[in-house]
Amino acid sequence: MTAFPNMDPVPLPDAPSEALRLSLHAREHANCFSSRGTESGGLGIDYHIEGNQVKAFWTCGADKESYRGIVHGGILATALDGAMVELLFGYGIVSRTGKMELRFRDEVRWGESMEISAKLTDHRHPLYTLEATILQNGKKCVEAKAKFMAVEGGAAQ
Numbered sequence: 001m002t003a004f005p006n007m008d009p010v011p012l013p014d015a016p017s018e019a020l021r022l023s024l025h026a027r028e029h030a031n032c033f034s035s036r037g038t039e040s041g042g043l044g045i046d047y048h049i050e051g052n053q054v055k056a057f058w059t060c061g062a063d064k065e066s067y068r069g070i071v072h073g074g075i076l077a078t079a080l081d082g083a084m085v086e087l088l089f090g091y092g093i094v095s096r097t098g099k100m101e102l103r104f105r106d107e108v109r110w111g112e113s114m115e116i117s118a119k120l121t122d123h124r125h126p127l128y129t130l131e132a133t134i135l136q137n138g139k140k141c142v143e144a145k146a147k148f149m150a151v152e153g154g155a156a157q
Helices: 018-028 073-090
Strands: 048-050 053-059 095-104 113-124 127-136 139-150
Touching: 018 048, 018 073, 053 073, 073 095, 073 113, 073 127, 073 139
Parallel strands: none
Antiparallel strands: 048 053, 053 113, 095 139, 113 127, 127 139
């Protein structure tokens, strides 16, 4: 078994930076499906840093429906994954999703606003653990827990 080098906690900034998130997004993620505009076939989610989290408010259209009136679970998973990646960009980290677990607690209706958020819960470079949620009408509808691995040479420069 191969051990990962440097598995000690790495100091991170006290809070993620919106400027750093935007810079790394432009460099690494400009064509991302979750945040690319709807006119280019993307979901058009506008993530932003708010305190120690990434947040977005998004209303999904009927074209992303699975069961009648309900947003497809894969679309919701994509939205949560995108939020977690964008938060890591705010910390200056370029990474790849290693593992993501989802719990669907309630249906998410298209045509109604939802709040997407993500937060960092643990870090031992090169591994980062995050949690993300989707709320709609004040109810927690979807939860995600994920592990991301930093990409060598992918940090902010």
